[in-house]
Amino acid sequence: MSNLLPLSAQRAVWRRYLARLIVAGSLTMIVVAFLSGLALLPGYLALHSEQRPASDVVMPAIVSDKADREAAVRTQALIATLAPLVSATTTPTEAIAAALALRPNSISIDHVVYTAGTPSTVMLVGMASAREAINAYRQALAADPQWKSVSVPVGDLTGAPGGRFSVTLSRDF
Numbered sequence: 001m002s003n004l005l006p007l008s009a010q011r012a013v014w015r016r017y018l019a020r021l022i023v024a025g026s027l028t029m030i031v032v033a034f035l036s037g038l039a040l041l042p043g044y045l046a047l048h049s050e051q052r053p054a055s056d057v058v059m060p061a062i063v064s065d066k067a068d069r070e071a072a073v074r075t076q077a078l079i080a081t082l083a084p085l086v087s088a089t090t091t092p093t094e095a096i097a098a099a100l101a102l103r104p105n106s107i108s109i110d111h112v113v114y115t116a117g118t119p120s121t122v123m124l125v126g127m128a129s130a131r132e133a134i135n136a137y138r139q140a141l142a143a144d145p146q147w148k149s150v151s152v153p154v155g156d157l158t159g160a161p162g163g164r165f166s167v168t169l170s171r172d173f
Helices: 007-048 061-101 131-143 154-158
Strands: 107-115 120-128 149-151 164-171
Touching: 061 107, 061 120, 107 131, 120 131, 131 149, 131 154, 131 164, 154 164
Parallel strands: none
Antiparallel strands: 107 120, 120 164, 149 164
């Protein structure tokens, strides 16, 4: 089948299609660039929100006390903001480290889940070379007075050697 349009008309049609493609592609790239800028804007604002104005950067030596006071106030505000995060993560981290320190060499832990609340729970998931190792680890954790309860699913204790297991620990943090 042959095209009924003359060669010059075919070229004109293809030029229109190419122009439409370029315009559509350009508009798509502009929208993508705008959305990318919007996605990066909160991070940029967070980084530059604590920046001092340019007039405060160059200060005479006499005003250094004022600058020190401003820096101290800014540091205290930052500490007040970060204090809940630090205090909330220190105790669970120490408890998880204590639980991991009790594990025998034949057990490997590959996943730890901490759930805040009253009581808080820590779930340790891993693999053991023998069922006896899981039971020994459970007994060692139960003997530790910081844990309110230690539970291992019965299927994990009676499962095949070398299998996966989970231990759930609860404690009032």
